[in-house]
Amino acid sequence: MNQPIGPAPDPDSVTELSSISRRSLLAYAVSAPVLTVAAGFGANLAAPSTAVAALALTPPDTVDTYDIGDSLVQTALPTMPLVTLAVGTDGRVRLDLPRLESGQGIATACGMMVAEELDVPLAMVDVTAADARPELMFNQISGGSAAVRCFDAALPLIAATARARLLAAAAQQWGTSTFGLTVDAGVVIAPDGRTATYASLTVLASTLPAPTGAVPKPSSQYKVIGKAAARLDARDIVTGKKKFTMDQAVPNAKPTMLRMPSQIRGTVVSVNNLNTVAGMPGVIAVVVVPGGGTIVPNPPGVAVMAETFGQAYAAANALDITWGDGPLKGQSDATIQATLKAAIAPLALPPLGALTVEGEFQFAAATHCPMEVECAIADVRADRAEIWAGLQTPIITQQAIAIDLGLPQDKVKVHVVPSGGSFGRRLFWDPVQVAAQVSKLTGRVCKLMYHRTDDIRQTRVRPPQYHKVRATLLLGQVIAYEQRIAAVRLDARHGYGEIVTASGGALPPIVQQTVGNLGYEEFFFKTMVASPYNFGVGTKVLTPVAINMNTVSYRSVHIQPARSVEEIMVDEIARKLGMDPLAFRLSYLRLERARAVLRAVAAAGNWGKAMPAGCAQGIAVHQETRSFTASLVEVDAREPGNAKVTKAVIAIDVGKPINPLGIQAQIQGGLAESIALVLNAGLTIKDGLPIESSYSNYRFTKMKDYPKDVQVIVMPNQGDPIGGLGEVGLSANSGAIANAYARATGLKPRKFPLNAQPVYTPVAPGKLPVPVFIS
Amino acid sequence: MSNYTFTLNGSSVNVDAPGDLALLWVLRDKLGITGPKYGCGVNVCKACTCLVNGKAVPTCVTSVASVAGKKVTTIEGLANGDTLHPVQQAWLDRDVPQCGFCQPGQIMAAVDLLSRTKNPTDADIDAIENMCRCGTYGRIREAIKAAAVAMG
Numbered sequence: 001m002n003q004p005i006g007p008a009p010d011p012d013s014v015t016e017l018s019s020i021s022r023r024s025l026l027a028y029a030v031s032a033p034v035l036t037v038a039a040g041f042g043a044n045l046a047a048p049s050t051a052v053a054a055l056a057l058t059p060p061d062t063v064d065t066y067d068i069g070d071s072l073v074q075t076a077l078p079t080m081p082l083v084t085l086a087v088g089t090d091g092r093v094r095l096d097l098p099r100l101e102s103g104q105g106i107a108t109a110c111g112m113m114v115a116e117e118l119d120v121p122l123a124m125v126d127v128t129a130a131d132a133r134p135e136l137m138f139n140q141i142s143g144g145s146a147a148v149r150c151f152d153a154a155l156p157l158i159a160a161t162a163r164a165r166l167l168a169a170a171a172q173q174w175g176t177s178t179f180g181l182t183v184d185a186g187v188v189i190a191p192d193g194r195t196a197t198y199a200s201l202t203v204l205a206s207t208l209p210a211p212t213g214a215v216p217k218p219s220s221q222y223k224v225i226g227k228a229a230a231r232l233d234a235r236d237i238v239t240g241k242k243k244f245t246m247d248q249a250v251p252n253a254k255p256t257m258l259r260m261p262s263q264i265r266g267t268v269v270s271v272n273n274l275n276t277v278a279g280m281p282g283v284i285a286v287v288v289v290p291g292g293g294t295i296v297p298n299p300p301g302v303a304v305m306a307e308t309f310g311q312a313y314a315a316a317n318a319l320d321i322t323w324g325d326g327p328l329k330g331q332s333d334a335t336i337q338a339t340l341k342a343a344i345a346p347l348a349l350p351p352l353g354a355l356t357v358e359g360e361f362q363f364a365a366a367t368h369c370p371m372e373v374e375c376a377i378a379d380v381r382a383d384r385a386e387i388w389a390g391l392q393t394p395i396i397t398q399q400a401i402a403i404d405l406g407l408p409q410d411k412v413k414v415h416v417v418p419s420g421g422s423f424g425r426r427l428f429w430d431p432v433q434v435a436a437q438v439s440k441l442t443g444r445v446c447k448l449m450y451h452r453t454d455d456i457r458q459t460r461v462r463p464p465q466y467h468k469v470r471a472t473l474l475l476g477q478v479i480a481y482e483q484r485i486a487a488v489r490l491d492a493r494h495g496y497g498e499i500v501t502a503s504g505g506a507l508p509p510i511v512q513q514t515v516g517n518l519g520y521e522e523f524f525f526k527t528m529v530a531s532p533y534n535f536g537v538g539t540k541v542l543t544p545v546a547i548n549m550n551t552v553s554y555r556s557v558h559i560q561p562a563r564s565v566e567e568i569m570v571d572e573i574a575r576k577l578g579m580d581p582l583a584f585r586l587s588y589l590r591l592e593r594a595r596a597v598l599r600a601v602a603a604a605g606n607w608g609k610a611m612p613a614g615c616a617q618g619i620a621v622h623q624e625t626r627s628f629t630a631s632l633v634e635v636d637a638r639e640p641g642n643a644k645v646t647k648a649v650i651a652i653d654v655g656k657p658i659n660p661l662g663i664q665a666q667i668q669g670g671l672a673e674s675i676a677l678v679l680n681a682g683l684t685i686k687d688g689l690p691i692e693s694s695y696s697n698y699r700f701t702k703m704k705d706y707p708k709d710v711q712v713i714v715m716p717n718q719g720d721p722i723g724g725l726g727e728v729g730l731s732a733n734s735g736a737i738a739n740a741y742a743r744a745t746g747l748k749p750r751k752f753p754l755n756a757q758p759v760y761t762p763v764a765p766g767k768l769p770v771p772v773f774i775s
Numbered sequence: 776m777s778n779y780t781f782t783l784n785g786s787s788v789n790v791d792a793p794g795d796l797a798l799l800w801v802l803r804d805k806l807g808i809t810g811p812k813y814g815c816g817v818n819v820c821k822a823c824t825c826l827v828n829g830k831a832v833p834t835c836v837t838s839v840a841s842v843a844g845k846k847v848t849t850i851e852g853l854a855n856g857d858t859l860h861p862v863q864q865a866w867l868d869r870d871v872p873q874c875g876f877c878q879p880g881q882i883m884a885a886v887d888l889l890s891r892t893k894n895p896t897d898a899d900i901d902a903i904e905n906m907c908r909c910g911t912y913g914r915i916r917e918a919i920k921a922a923a924v925a926m927g
Contacts, residue, residue: 103874103909230870237875238863240810240850244876247809255804281776281793310800311793313816371814371822371876371908420812420876421908452815661870665911669873672910694819695906704901706912769817771797774833775841 063530069625069724071527072146073153075138075496080154082136085114085162091186091199093120095155098130098140099147100392101233102370102422103669104726105662106147108232110155112658116224117159117216118166119183120198127232132394132414134498141497142392143427143553144528145625145724148658152722156216162205164214169205170196219656219717226717228661233418245375245417246449248388253377253447254284255309256438257316260301260450260458262766263326263688264549267300272320277304280318282311285442289434294400295493295502298433299458299550305442309449316451316768323766327548328688333464336547336685337362340466340486343545347470347482355473357573362751363561364682365488365690366462368554369700372420373455378435379445384411389432390419393497397429400499401436424553427494428460451768453693461683461690462554463488467565471535471573478573478588481535485562489544491551492520518544524553529562532623533570533588556727559624560677560734561752567620567735568749571742581619581739582607593720594621597630597651600713605632605649611744614638615646618740622732625724628653628715629667631732633707635740641756643741644705645675650733651713655720663725664712670729671710672701677730678737680705682753691762693769699758779843783808784852794840798832799823801839802849810850810879814906821905824880824887825849831887850879853886862886865922873909881905885919894923 084096095114101107107127115122133140139150163183170188171178173196180191186198219225236242243249261267268288271277278286284305292298302319306312328336341360350356376389385405391397391414398414405412419426435448450459465487472480493516495501525542540562574584582602589595598621601607607619614637621630631650637643652667680699683690692698699705738749763769780789783806790805802808802825814822816835823834826848853860859867862885872878884903888895900916907915 103872103876105873230867231872233875234867234870234872237872237878238850238859238866238882239854240879242875243809244812246803246813249807255800308792308796308800308804309813310796310804369908371812371820371874371906373813419874421874423908449813452817452820665870665873665909665914668913669910672907672912694815694817696817696819700906700908701910701912702906703903703912703915706910708897708913708916710913771817771836773795773797773836773838773841774818775837 063527066527067625068144068524068527069146069149072141072144073150076150077154079136079139080158082133083158084130085158087162087166087198087202089199089202091197092124092126093118094126094128096128096130098133098136100142100390100416100419100422100426101129102390102419102426104147104666105231105659108229108662109148109658110151111232112224112229113151113155114159116222117156118163118186120186122224122229122232124186129416129418131416132398134395134398134409136395137498138496138501140395141494143424145726145728149722149724152656152658157214160214160216161210164211165205165208166198166201168208168211169201172208173201173204225658226660229659230661243417244372244420245377245389246447248377248417250377250379250388250445250447253445254305254307255312256303256305256435256446256448257309257312258301258303258434258448258450258454259316259319259321259766259768260299260454261326262323264328264458265300266326267324268302269322269324271302272322273318277315277318280311280315282307283315284444286319287438287441290437292404293433294403295396296428296430296491298437299430301434303434303438303448305438305444305446313451313768317770321766326688328685331685331688333364333685336464336488337466339547340464340488340545343486343543344466344468344484345541345543347468347484348480350470350472351474354479355576357471357473357569357576359469359565359569359572359748359750361467361469361565363465364752365464365685366554366677366681367456367459367683367690367698368423368425369456369695369698370419370421370423370425373450373452374431374459375449376431376435377445377447378432378439380405380436380439383407385413385436387412387414387432387436388417389429390417390422390426391429392422392426393429393494395498396494396502397432400429401432404433405436405440423555424557425460427552430459453763453768456692456694456698457690458550460491460550460552462557463490463549463551465561467561469565469569471569473573473576476577479536481531481533481538483540483562483566484543485540485558486543486545487558488547488549488551489517490521490553490557492517492524492553495520525558528624529559530623531566532590532594532621534590535588555673556624556730559727560730563622563731564678564734564738567622567731568738568742571739585619585621589621591623593628593653594623597621597628597653597715600651600715601630601632601649604711604713607632614744616740616743618736618738618743620732620735620739622728622735624728624731626655626721627723627725627728629728629732631736633733633736633740635737635744637741637744643679643744643755645707645737647707647709648733649711649713651715652729653715654723654725656717656722657714660714663714666725667712667729668710671733672706674730674733674737675705676700678734678752679755680753684757687765689765693763697758697760777840779839781842781844782846784848790839792839794838796839797835798825798837798839798842798847799834802834808849808851812876812879814877821884822877822880824883824905826883826887829890831884850882853882860886861925862889862918862922865918865925868921869914869918871911871914871918873911877905877907881907881915885915885922888919889923889926895919
């Protein structure tokens, strides 16, 4: 079952023909000439950009010529011809997208590419979420801000080929050549005025050989790309029709909730009142989640299945469980940060007589906390299984669950459901592991959801980090910038989303820092974290530390901390040199596109204007995944411990903007997230467990925290290759906020989050909060 | 297990449920109404917000017993046929949603606010506590103000 992202297609319009629907006929035909179509790819591929280094001292940064997105585009391209693009007999065009739409707007952006090349209105395009398709290999992982980049490199050609084939069908039907045929809103028009709809041509088109040499439109002819378009699923969202995983009408799926241990990766020693709880109203089963797990271990816990989630929650709360300690027993933020600090690689000595600017920085662990908690539905039978979940890596999920259940891979169907946020969290599939085990053990369809408390405490986090930085200045110039980062190991055992690369990172599964995982982590770091400046000898070194926590990538995982720190240091270096932060940046930036976004915000945000005491502007610039951004914010820090962002002007250059509305939304979201990470939100680990339990104490940005004056400047298409969008929006905003905070308070930003944290009584470890009814 | 009758989106419904079962789960698990979402279960995130007799309530901490005989409106019941409520229309016009998970609750909170205050101030809007992890707050603020104008 594919979950429609756009309006649901009319099932009556799909005519069955020899058990293959007509809707999909063209798609199969389009997919056939793999080599022919694949050979044409590359037209939209980014050429390595030429880094213009003003100072000869600075070697080009890795990401100037190759970044994580390039690797994802390259690994995705060979199987792009297998992506399903179909024209139905109702004239609707359907793209079965092998990526997870979780609010980023990728489905709409890809739908726009299809509408552009096929000359149909966007309203005629449906974008659905593809089931796990192992034949796609590396082409079904959502991450690295690469989805739109991957499809920009292939989808226009696929759609242009489909259009050419529909034109060929029209020509054959009319006994003419395709010369002179035009298309308007899905209707082919002959020079003599005859017309035929795509709907009427698609069956004939599917029988014709795929034409070669179809060429996507030049950007000068774009009618859809680059123009603001509303989200395809907006109407479904505002009317409550959009279905997330827990909204799926899977027959007889039974609500299931978990209790998870009192420490990270703790154990279940005993359930002391199992029979009592099993007899509570509505309770169907109580199951201790078994050990095991392919690639990554099953999360520990006790699951309660009941007729309603309310009853499963009440019964889970009533469980009396003896928990065993986890590997972080006795550990707290202080001990973890001390371990990280001790692991920092040494800095080189500054040259004799040189000035230095130094700083040490701490970042708390961060939780993804998407609005939709971790959840999954699993229907496990003796000979097959069916899964529904929001998944960034559905292929490895299918492969790992098949091994877990002892089933052939093709007997496990995995349906990807658009999710309520993700931010990297759904690169792993642990709720599927639990739901599959509970379904297997109970013989029922398990509809599993974590409680928010455990979604924060027991799921995967952005690794805590410690940074040590030294900039060396000589004769008024920065001649070296060294940044040493120690971070809790980032779990990257999902690999490129399928089992070969995942196994390479995971063997053996019980070892925390495998050689393979270390390789991925260093590769990600090297291909994501850049410096936009000419700082002479510039080095950033990551030392992953094997502390036994549940980690996973997080939006801009290593980049936001690393680059925010660099932007803070830049302000401190400028101060040391007596230079204005804007002027300093403009003189040290390596690339013109970085200078352009910085100038844009400085002008629009009126850099340098007078501010009241306790308030200040801050500015920062950033490049990531071949995109550039700058931010100018205003911070009001007059209330101690409660600094607020009151205004932001942000410029974003993604090279080739597809949907300016979607770009603005992602950048506004990046601002909201930066406010949280810099000022308000961080996890507090005490005795091996984060104590935060909801948004009341993990203070992600709320309405009152979000500035009322926000301007996003989308830089125009000037022919640069398309860059990433999903993650680039954090670092400039974060740096600007920290710098404004420093200028407003006179305090050096060193330990994040910066604001005072709330005082409260935490939910007891290993327990869930009891809801207090208001009526 | 007791029996409760209330009006749901204009129609009378009758459910067998324990009186202390949260309205959220009665709607979702017994009546198949999936617009209201679970986000925290403890009246913090407000993703479960619905209207009871026209007032926004967090249904995760509202018992089914307490709504007996009352009018419950969920996001599914807000439009008049194909004609959207002005708040829904404002949400579309401003392209507010991203992932969309919190938006049913956000819209119900806005409907409640506009029923109490014809021209909400920024401070009134700041008082809305509904979480949005995507960060759509700026567009929500604009949409509420646009809906206020549209509703006169």
